[in-house]
Amino acid sequence: MADDRLLHQRIVGGDEGALAEMYDRFAALVFGLAVRVTRDRVIAEDITQDVFVTFWEKPLAFDPGRGTLRAWLGTVAHRRAVDHVRSEERRKVSVLGPRVFERAPVMEDDVLEADEADRVRLAVARLPDGLREAIELAYYRGRTYRQVAEDLGLPEGTAKSRIRLGLRKLADALTEGDA
């Protein structure tokens, strides 16, 4: 993409503003991949920073002629996360003995494996009723904020904040270590 090229040119040329832009554009993607693999928010935050700082340090490792920035960052994030999980596994093996466990190599970054989708559904089911209803309407029934508000007899602002709070609680549930 032309956008990728210019961003890359600016980063090679030492433009910090370009690093900030790249982070704002791709941090959620990188973090999302890292947290899916590690299931640990703090670790995923560390990996996220490390991916961008490494890109800044050695930007010539990326070649925009060979793929998109999005794919590149996704691949690096995934590799870092898997490396982390493997070294954790090794550590646990040495203490507790071997464990029959190998995460499936992901990743189409937007596609969830069946067991991951089940975890999300379960986490929704465990939300407090008020938040769960708002989330279900918004995501399972495709209702807009306004429709969710009407369905629940709430002001639109309240419906919106319930959905956001629900999303945060879900994220908490899905990222509190290896549950």
Added chain:
Amino acid sequence: MTDVERLYRDALGEVAPMRSPALLEAARARRRPAVAARPWIAPYAGRIAAMDALLAQADDWTQVIVEGWTLHELIAHLAAKDGLVARAVGAPVLGPPVERDDALERTASLQEFELARSPQETRRAWRDQADALCAHLADVDPETVADAMGTPIPVRDHLLGRMLETWIHTDDAATFNGVRLPHPVPEHIHPTADFCARLIPWTMLLSGLDRSDRAVRITLTGPGGGDWHVPLDAAHPAVPYRGEASDAAITADVVEFCFLLGGRGTPAFHAEGDPGLVEEVIAAAPALSGP
């Protein structure tokens, strides 16, 4: 995307870490950003940062890259010439004292000095010299004439010369390492191309060709390009093309044209008008290149 996938993405989006000052701090510690500089200094500062990016991943400093020099010697050479420009404008000059304002002599003595140190020390010294020059120039009028290496020209042009040479040598080293170097941003290419267009009459003179009664139009395509009217008379510098009459017109890619002046190949160009004159201009163009 399914409902659940969208939900999952949005949930993680809510807790994705926001950009913090710690990010830029950590980044700066690994590779220095370009010196925040005035627009006329930025093309040079940008190429320094790009060479630094190449050095960040160069693991072999001992193979010969160009001019019979290793990467280690090449960086010392760049530092030597940056230092002579620094000296001419009263900026700090790092390394051993300069004996004479001569590029090859200074290169030789700095290479000897740097080869006794580690590549990372040389990288730091080269970068410190460039950054010191940029910092000093922040308060200098770009039109100030500075006499460095026997060439009394405005400091703006000295710096564009340093930009071009740093760019070319970064590309040399990148090619050697199998790395594709991205172009500078268009705002940095344009003043460099303008500088190259203004050098054309000098390359003709240096090649023993007095064509001061002739003129060519040079159209450079691609981001950062432009259109120049170039009298082949050193007393009348190239100007942006405004419909002036010329004896020939040359159209080429802007980056390839800059590299032609830097002695790195001949662009695939399109020409109209006097073919003999076109041939002379193209053949003479690299005359100022070389270490």
